[in-house]
Amino acid sequence: MEQTRDTDLPAFDVRGLTRTYGTGHTAVHALRGVDLRIARGEIVVLLGPSGSGKSTLLNILGGLDRPTSGEALFNGQSLSQMNDRALTTYRRAHVGFVFQFYNLMASLTARENVELVTEIAAHPMTPEEALALVGLSDRMDHFPSQLSGGEQQRVAIARAIAKQPEVLFCDEPTGALDSATGRSVLAVLDDVNRRLGTTVLIVTHAAATAAMADTVIRFADGQIREITRNPTRTPPEGIEW
């Protein structure tokens, strides 16, 4: 996929997106027609009750899943049409993921976990830079078993941003962390967005997180209920839980 940096073009353009799991009686309509444009370089926070379809949307935009119907365009290119290999290439080139569970490779050190990505990316930063960004310069040679949960999550973020992705998807990145640690993780995401211009999508249950976003999307029952824009972003350090 070529790197079109047409500033007018949104990062994502989503039209009539649906996703149904299963068929017949047991069919679950996780997304029931989502229309959405996500501007480049923004922090977007998705809020909504459990089961409302937030993760499903994130997964489709991140190239981990395909919609049942509708269109999801990234930089004008349709993700819905891509086969598995093309989606993998898309993830490899443009996307970073951070999950609630850190999903680090236990057999690799912090630095090596990051190298896992820098070795296959086109324009990566060095693992050292990435780890410095998340404040782990002094723990680079430690294995996941030697790091705290927050530190592991920061390694996961370093791994996600090291390729200098255009988009960063974070599904409940602070879900397993205490509030202080969670704040510091959000601060790292905020920092990445400011410094690298990365578009960041954060799914969270902590409504207060909305304060750090440019755009807040409220989800309910597989549909968007409300989109609000914050005139100013509150730095994560200032967010009250």
Next chain:
Amino acid sequence: MVRALGAKLRRDLWRMKGQALAIGAVIAVGVAMQIMMTGLHLSLSETRDAYYERYRLADVFASATRVPNAVTSDLAGIDGVSRIEPRITGSARIDPADGGLPIAAMTISLPDGRAPAVNDLLITSGRKPDPNRNTEVVVLEAFAIARGLTVGDPLVATLNGTRMTLRIVGTATSPEFLYVTPPGEFVPDDGRYAVLWMPRAALEAAYDLRGGFNQALLTLSRDAKTEAVLDAVDRVLDPYGGTGAYARGDHMSNRFITEEINGLTMSSAVVPPVFLAVAAFLLYIVISRLVQAEREEIGLLKAFGYRNHEVGLHYLEMALAISLGGALAGCALGVVSGRAMIPLYTTYYKFPFLLFRLDAASFLIGLAGSVTVSSVGVLWVMRRIIALTPSEAMRPPTPPDYSRAGGVGRALAQWLDQPSRMVLRRITRQPARMAGAVIGIAAGMSLSLGMLTIFEGFNTALDRSFGQIDRSDATVSLIYPASDSILLELGRIDGVQQAEPVRQVAVVFRNGRATHRGAITGLAAGSDLYRALDGDGHPLTLPERGIVLSSSLAQVLGLQTGDTITLEIREAARPTVSAPVVAIADSLMGTPAYMRIEALNQLLGQRNRIAGAYLQIDPSQEAAVRQRLSNFPMIAGVSLSKDAQQAFARMMDQGAGSVRYVMGFMAFVITFGIIYNTARVAQAERARELASLRVIGFYRSETAFVLLGELGVVVLIALPLGLALGRWMAHGIAAGFSTEIYQVPVVAAPHSMGIATCVVLGAAVASGWLVKRDMDRADIILALKTRE
């Protein structure tokens, strides 16, 4: 059982169906072997015993040159003798109606007007001969069938030089001839050896034994001392040319069947436990992996108030479901294969009837064994279940520890990319786990290699026996030992390229208390058609003096080169002499011993006598040579090497030897089961990491490398170990297959190593493919959704 746990059990089983099937199959095979072998053992031994009992097989056999009838009462008076049957036996030659080669036969007299008191026969068609009709004969059923002879057919036979036309009035089997081979051979070939039962008067006339007999058959009372009876019989018969009484245990037919039954006992004690042990190992791995993965659930169950044993029971039920399923399938398989084996046995062992008997105990043992197997695996895992605390469920997962300084791979690691590092670290930082996998695969491989080596051993035995030891085209046996001028006559036949002498002399070998009844084979100095080989397969030159023992005989007697052996010759003047053991020869069949024919003749106080000859025949003139041999007066029988070779090959491929194919197949099943299981366990352990790699943007093939690379390395390490273990295993299996009658050589064949390697690699590739297919289908999101 709690209903929810029941549902979990079913789903877990369904999810692991591949592994469950593989483990179930190993158990099924083990149980099937158990049921088949114990069933066969029971069938053979009970049928044999009933047959012996009903037809009164002799406990003691004693032959002599000529014993007056009056001596019968002396023999009957020996302490412990319950029944006696004096009879006349001799050799005969049959000239088949189709003009084929003469066939060697044994003649046996039937008493007038009554059934033999000992060694009765079972008439299978027709009737017994009329005592007053000297030409009436009953023939061994197997021979009649093989030659297409029926009641009423004529039979041309030469008894002691007198040629006569007999008439077949019946066919029979006898417990004396359960297993019958042509003289000097080890494998039955029904058409090439006959037993003829004739009226006593006919044989008295034929062998000049009026008023006497030359063989006494005795049965003993329950409390009789066999050794004492043998000594007493020898004392009585000594003046009449007794060749030494021997007990039923030394009777050839009985020895073969007994060896077969012992072999089954051995294998049924060894083989099934091997399979069950493998299954226990696999079950342990699977269950412990499951407990590891579900430790959070276990913690939760405990938090709800479940007790350790209740949680343990859940996993035990899972193991039981697999092992009982396998065991039940094994029971069915065992019955089917046991039934299928019966015809193989009746082809070689001439039972009047043989039914596959089911041993109720073996079912119980099989089921109990499989229950034990599953319990052992789960009990082992129980420790972990007990160690888990409810709080485990609440605690965030800790990644496995790779930080221990495993310096091995460090230098290497800097040259590797990250996926390779992941592979390397798994191997260097979790050595115990990897060692388990390596040993498992190596053990599976050794089983396959062991069986393949045995296959090779059978081929080697065939090749050595008929390509290197006996290189003749035909063996001629004479009616009685005669002047070696016959050799010249044989050599003059057009088409006979070479004729070499042979003399076989019955002897009791003795070393202190160890004795063995057998024969010495006398060969010419430069014998080329028949050769004794040393351990390396090189021909031995027979020295002028002394005796060469086969390794099997040397072992029975506990003798080595340089020792002295006592020989109690059972022919002519029956001298007892001692001779130095000058060499040990390799032996594959029987327990032969070799001497120079001149030295053997000298022991007997004779000169230039031969009892037979090995011939090399020009293939283009074979028909003419056969024709001439058929009309040669002194000849008792002619056997073609290719017939003997075919009979041997047939038994190896269709008879008892064919069991090895089944066992070979089962070895492959085990090897595959272990490798597949290793791959599956590795995959399950790493599902999350692999999904993460996919999320990051690794292609399927790159992700597969991390998993399959590990499997590959494990397999590569296992290969040399498996080769080494396999050799060791081959010796064990060879010992199991070898009997006193034939030995299976263990030869290091690159061929079988190659195949075993291919089997392992093939199983690895197939397992890898199955696992990769699953990985490709796996839902990335699902794998990541849950906590470790």
